[in-house]
Amino acid sequence: MNGIPFRSLRSSAHLARRAPSATKPTFRHCNTASTPQSTTTPTTTIDLPDLSRFNKNKMPSKQINAADFPLLQTCLTDNKEWAERVSHENPGFFANSAKGQSPFLLWIGCADSRVPESVVLGRKPGEIFVHRNIANQFHHNDDSANAVLMYAVGNLGVQHVAVVGHTACGGCLAAHGAPKPDENATESSALSRFLDPLIKLRHSLPEDASIDDLIVANVKKTVKTVCESDVIQANWKKAKETGTQPVYVHGWLKDLSTGLIKDLECSEGPDF
Numbered sequence: 377m378n379g380i381p382f383r384s385l386r387s388s389a390h391l392a393r394r395a396p397s398a399t400k401p402t403f404r405h406c407n408t409a410s411t412p413q414s415t416t417t418p419t420t421t422i423d424l425p426d427l428s429r430f431n432k433n434k435m436p437s438k439q440i441n442a443a444d445f446p447l448l449q450t451c452l453t454d455n456k457e458w459a460e461r462v463s464h465e466n467p468g469f470f471a472n473s474a475k476g477q478s479p480f481l482l483w484i485g486c487a488d489s490r491v492p493e494s495v496v497l498g499r500k501p502g503e504i505f506v507h508r509n510i511a512n513q514f515h516h517n518d519d520s521a522n523a524v525l526m527y528a529v530g531n532l533g534v535q536h537v538a539v540v541g542h543t544a545c546g547g548c549l550a551a552h553g554a555p556k557p558d559e560n561a562t563e564s565s566a567l568s569r570f571l572d573p574l575i576k577l578r579h580s581l582p583e584d585a586s587i588d589d590l591i592v593a594n595v596k597k598t599v600k601t602v603c604e605s606d607v608i609q610a611n612w613k614k615a616k617e618t619g620t621q622p623v624y625v626h627g628w629l630k631d632l633s634t635g636l637i638k639d640l641e642c643s644e645g646p647d648f
């Protein structure tokens with residue numbers, strides 16, 4: 377895709393490599409001497425079951441009551457208490473929130489339940505626009521991701537996009553151990569198709585690349601892919617022509633063992 381070249385906002389960072397080792401994998405960050413270490417060994421990954429046999433006969437559904445499930449009822453009760461607490465501490469918050477939103481950040485993160493963007497950044501509702509999927513990917517042919525980016529940049533005027541990976545990512549774990557995608561495969565699932573680019577990225581890395589290397593490489597690749605999108609390219613061209621503020625794209629990584637988010641220092645902006 378042609379367009380405005382992009383430049384790193386900081387010094388260029390390189391993927392940390394780890395020598396082959398029989399020891400437990402530890403997380404390696406790029407371009408930093410103070411490297412947080414993952415203290416947990418990844419134990420879960422994502423299964424890629426063959427779902428084709430389930431597609432033949434659809435199972436009928438029936439109406440049920442969410443209230444019959446105690447855990448869900450507890451969630452609704454907690455929501456009521458939360459809304460009452462917010463209203464008490466900040467009268468008018470929800471009335472103002474209902475009028476519109478002006479988030480400053482688009483978060484492109486993993487769907488993993490341990491990385492809830494507003495919670496981990498300590499932000500209120502209305503501050504972060506969100507797109508989350510398996511392993512925080514951005515594909516040019518993904519209408520959902522592109523529509524979110526278009527709306528966030530074009531309509532809401534976000535100033536920053538943060539691509540956020542995390543340690544022990546199940547999507548990266550699955551991709552790390554997967555063979556090269558079979559281009560001639562006749563059957564595939566949505567999950568396996570979505571992971572294909574991540575599996576190809578894994579096979580573009582050295583054979584001894586660790587899962588943590590793949591997690592960092594995936595964030596950096598996604599930052600580049602977002603910068604190459606039509607939406608960001610159009611934003612940068614408009615910024616150059618009109619002098620408006622361009623959107624900047626950043627790469628972060630959350631360490632599940634500490635709760636801390638690390639800036640991978642691979643931020644990009646337009647080169648003008």
Ligand SMILES: [Zn+2]
Nearest residue numbers: 486488545546
């Ligand atoms: Zn993940």
